[in-house]
Amino acid sequence: MREADGSGRQGLARPRPDRGTPPVGVSLPRPRRALHPGAWWLWALALGTAATRTTNPLLLALLITVSGYVVAVRRPHTPWARSYGAFVKLAAAVLVLRLAFAIVLGSPIPGTHTLFTLPEVPLPDWAQGIRLGGRVTAEGLTFALYDALRLAALLICVGAANALASPSRLLKSLPGALYELGVAVVVALTFAPNLIADVRRLRAARRLRGRPDKGVRGLVQVGLPVLEGALERSVSLAAAMDARGYGRTAEVPTSVRRTTAALTLGGLLGVCAGTYGLLTAAGGSYGLPVLLAGLASALAGLWLGGRRSVRTRYRPDPWDARAWLVSASGAAVAALMILAGSLDPGSLDPGVVPLEPPALPLWPAAAVLLGLLPAFVTPAPEAARDPRKEPTT
Numbered sequence: 001m002r003e004a005d006g007s008g009r010q011g012l013a014r015p016r017p018d019r020g021t022p023p024v025g026v027s028l029p030r031p032r033r034a035l036h037p038g039a040w041w042l043w044a045l046a047l048g049t050a051a052t053r054t055t056n057p058l059l060l061a062l063l064i065t066v067s068g069y070v071v072a073v074r075r076p077h078t079p080w081a082r083s084y085g086a087f088v089k090l091a092a093a094v095l096v097l098r099l100a101f102a103i104v105l106g107s108p109i110p111g112t113h114t115l116f117t118l119p120e121v122p123l124p125d126w127a128q129g130i131r132l133g134g135r136v137t138a139e140g141l142t143f144a145l146y147d148a149l150r151l152a153a154l155l156i157c158v159g160a161a162n163a164l165a166s167p168s169r170l171l172k173s174l175p176g177a178l179y180e181l182g183v184a185v186v187v188a189l190t191f192a193p194n195l196i197a198d199v200r201r202l203r204a205a206r207r208l209r210g211r212p213d214k215g216v217r218g219l220v221q222v223g224l225p226v227l228e229g230a231l232e233r234s235v236s237l238a239a240a241m242d243a244r245g246y247g248r249t250a251e252v253p254t255s256v257r258r259t260t261a262a263l264t265l266g267g268l269l270g271v272c273a274g275t276y277g278l279l280t281a282a283g284g285s286y287g288l289p290v291l292l293a294g295l296a297s298a299l300a301g302l303w304l305g306g307r308r309s310v311r312t313r314y315r316p317d318p319w320d321a322r323a324w325l326v327s328a329s330g331a332a333v334a335a336l337m338i339l340a341g342s343l344d345p346g347s348l349d350p351g352v353v354p355l356e357p358p359a360l361p362l363w364p365a366a367a368v369l370l371g372l373l374p375a376f377v378t379p380a381p382e383a384a385r386d387p388r389k390e391p392t393t
Helices: 037-052 057-074 079-105 138-164 167-173 176-208 215-243 254-279 287-308 321-343 362-372
Strands: 002-004 010-012 114-121 132-137
Touching: 037 057, 037 138, 037 167, 037 321, 037 362, 057 138, 057 362, 079 132, 079 138, 079 176, 114 138, 132 138, 176 215, 254 287, 321 362
Parallel strands: none
Antiparallel strands: 002 010, 114 132
């Protein structure tokens, strides 16, 4: 191949350097494989389970701090990872609403420290047990704060899982029997991050053009393009799923289908019965065996149901030692918190009558700190790339 130089003469074309190819003798570092998304979800759900076992505000604040620190140091630079802030705001809204309900509707907790008194609205006889207004006590507000903080911690733990685990990679890791359900869940989980990203992008564009982006007018003018983008994304997703043969199933014998349905249904019933036995005092002897048998039956049903799926996995995520460490750290926090609740329930559920400051139990707090292990055993996220900067040779 020849090219013309400045004098008009024809010469051999000089080969252009390939910007993506390293020089001879220089090897690029291998990209680090990300953690299995199922490990992040197990870790976060275990922390959420630990949060449901206590109303101690110090332990709940420690759980929120642990999950927030892991998210801060291990959150990838992706649009769906920004949803953690939305979950934190949702948890704060739940906290405020619970306190507002306790002020307006009253609290069943008796108290002697009256903060203020609202005008009480008389209600008919059929609304016995409901109160509007009246005396607001410090004991009632403290009880509402403890209860709301537990739900807020659970929401923040779920938000941590949503910010750390890639929804698409999580869908790829699901069993074949849960693929259709997993697609629906993944679409629902990715809707909020994409919506938040669209709103931020449109508000930034309106600010650059000198147009209002707040108030009712700004909300209407930003909401319509966001709705239009959501509809276009839905149509594109439906077309892509149809082109890839979504919903096709393989032919399996009738006996296999019946066995799958029996195992799955029996396993779910066993899980419900075993869970009920563990939660009641009388069922402590049979609860755990029935729960384990139900889990085994349900897993066998899912394995057989996966034979109907004709999809394949490209580069499946391995469940390596780091995934075991991350999931085990969360499970250890949940197990130790449950053990602490059975040995010393007073430290996990501080009373509000009489009103006294909560104490921080030492070894349950040390157990919560085990949840920091993923911040040290998992790889750091890759730095965000600037598309305006071209690689240099």
